[in-house]
Amino acid sequence: MELDSLITLFQKKDLTAFEKLYEMYSKNICGVINTIVRDTELAEEICQDVFLKIWNQSESYDVSKGRFFTWILNIARNAAIDEVRSKSYKQGKKNLPADYFVGILENKDNLNLKVDAIGLRSLLKNLKEQCKQLIELLYFKGYTQKEAAETLDIPLGTIKTRNRSCISQLRKNIP
Amino acid sequence: MDVKKYIASGILELYVAGTLSEEENAQIHGYAKEYPEIQREIEAIEAAILALGEASYSGTPDFSSLKEHLERPKNPKVISLSGNWAKWKVYSGWAAAAVFAIGFFWSYIENGRLQSKMDFVNQENQVMEQQILEARNAVSDTEKLLNTLRNKDINVVSLDGQEASPNAYAKAYWNKKEQKVFIDALGLPEPPKGMVYQVWSLKLNPLTPTNLGLLKDFSTHENKVFTLLNPNESEAFGITLEPEGGSESPTLERLYTLGAIAS
Numbered sequence: 001m002e003l004d005s006l007i008t009l010f011q012k013k014d015l016t017a018f019e020k021l022y023e024m025y026s027k028n029i030c031g032v033i034n035t036i037v038r039d040t041e042l043a044e045e046i047c048q049d050v051f052l053k054i055w056n057q058s059e060s061y062d063v064s065k066g067r068f069f070t071w072i073l074n075i076a077r078n079a080a081i082d083e084v085r086s087k088s089y090k091q092g093k094k095n096l097p098a099d100y101f102v103g104i105l106e107n108k109d110n111l112n113l114k115v116d117a118i119g120l121r122s123l124l125k126n127l128k129e130q131c132k133q134l135i136e137l138l139y140f141k142g143y144t145q146k147e148a149a150e151t152l153d154i155p156l157g158t159i160k161t162r163n164r165s166c167i168s169q170l171r172k173n174i175p
Numbered sequence: 176m177d178v179k180k181y182i183a184s185g186i187l188e189l190y191v192a193g194t195l196s197e198e199e200n201a202q203i204h205g206y207a208k209e210y211p212e213i214q215r216e217i218e219a220i221e222a223a224i225l226a227l228g229e230a231s232y233s234g235t236p237d238f239s240s241l242k243e244h245l246e247r248p249k250n251p252k253v254i255s256l257s258g259n260w261a262k263w264k265v266y267s268g269w270a271a272a273a274v275f276a277i278g279f280f281w282s283y284i285e286n287g288r289l290q291s292k293m294d295f296v297n298q299e300n301q302v303m304e305q306q307i308l309e310a311r312n313a314v315s316d317t318e319k320l321l322n323t324l325r326n327k328d329i330n331v332v333s334l335d336g337q338e339a340s341p342n343a344y345a346k347a348y349w350n351k352k353e354q355k356v357f358i359d360a361l362g363l364p365e366p367p368k369g370m371v372y373q374v375w376s377l378k379l380n381p382l383t384p385t386n387l388g389l390l391k392d393f394s395t396h397e398n399k400v401f402t403l404l405n406p407n408e409s410e411a412f413g414i415t416l417e418p419e420g421g422s423e424s425p426t427l428e429r430l431y432t433l434g435a436i437a438s
Binding site for chain 1: 184186190193194220228230238
């Protein structure tokens with residue numbers, strides 16, 4: 001079934017359509033949240049909340065304003081970032097590691113964090129450190145181009161093309 | 176429009192990231208509809224980000240538990256109620272504390288009330304025990320008396336009322352063997368103040384009275400059965416009213432009761 005008609009059905013509160021969309025995006029959305037909160041159990045909780053929110057606010061999605069995936073991604077990022085900024089989270093994890101995917105892969109002592117390490121490693125193969133960082137900031141953390149440029153200390157005008165080449169490398173790594 | 180150049184600019188990657196303006200988004204949406212190449216490119220970029228996100232999570236999302244939430248009647252309310260719920264928790268906490276305090280106070284009062292009630296019941300019990308004990312003693316006294324009077328050696332003599340008091344009567348139970356006489360004086364009127372009943376053993380021919388004793392403390396005596404010693408060969412018993420302390424010989428004008436022993 002076409003994505004567009006699935007979305008239309010979903011917006012009419014069709015549960016079967018919602019289930020299909022859930023199957024398409026939930027693992028990714030949980031992963032994005034997991035990358036931000038660095039606690040798989042907590043990520044699952046937030047992930048579930050995000051999909052509840054999506055269901056309850058389905059009519060607010062407008063296809064002309066962006067991809068359906070981008071819409072969910074935005075809601076998920078905001079939910080995860082809200083959590084990271086919450087008091088209870090800060091009390092639990094005083095030193096949130098500022099590292100990126102590499103850090104996740106190398107951080108062996110974080111038992112609460114479960115990732116597909118082999119899959120992640122092969123996807124990030126041959127990606128420059130700056131690429132990993134840029135992808136994470138733009139897609140997983142919802143940074144604007146300006147914010148990403150400032151964080152990584154690179155010219156704003158180069159973000160678009162740098163990102164394009166990083167994503168191209170990532171696409172080559174997809175099995 | 177140069178589609179390849181447009182794709183190469185990297186704007187579609189940012190479109191998927193969601194960092195573009197509303198106008199740019201609307202424009203790209205239009206291009207995607209118009210140019211299948213752009214549509215495919217967008218989908219490929221999205222797929223790459225999807226794959227990366229999926230690798231960042233090793234679990235398996237479960238739709239069924241989400242579905243349970245969805246199927247609950249009108250879920251949106253539940254979320255908006257969370258503030259009220261917190262308030263309710265506070266209110267119910269205070270309510271519970273108030274209920275507890277009232278309950279505690281009530282049980283304190285009730286405890287005191289029950290304690291005094293118990294004290295009262297205990298006293299009542301003691302009184303009743305006393306009464307039972309007394310009744311038991313009374314019964315055993317009565318039994319003793321009955322046994323005494325039923326003794327086969329007893330001679331029962333009816334003393335009938337005489338001129339001084341025709342309605343008076345008494346009974347004498349004489350145990351000759353034990354030389355005791357029991358006078359049942361229940362049928363005698365209360366003696367006037369300063370006077371006392373005196374019992375006499377009589378021989379009839381000639382009439383010879385012998386003093387057996389006084390019915391002392393008549394009015395306060397419990398069963399009005401008086402025990403006197405009688406070592407005499409009596410033929411009759413008589414009771415007269417005499418001045419306090421008794422008399423040497425009976426005052427016959429005040430002979431209340433008299434009865435002869437059947438030979």
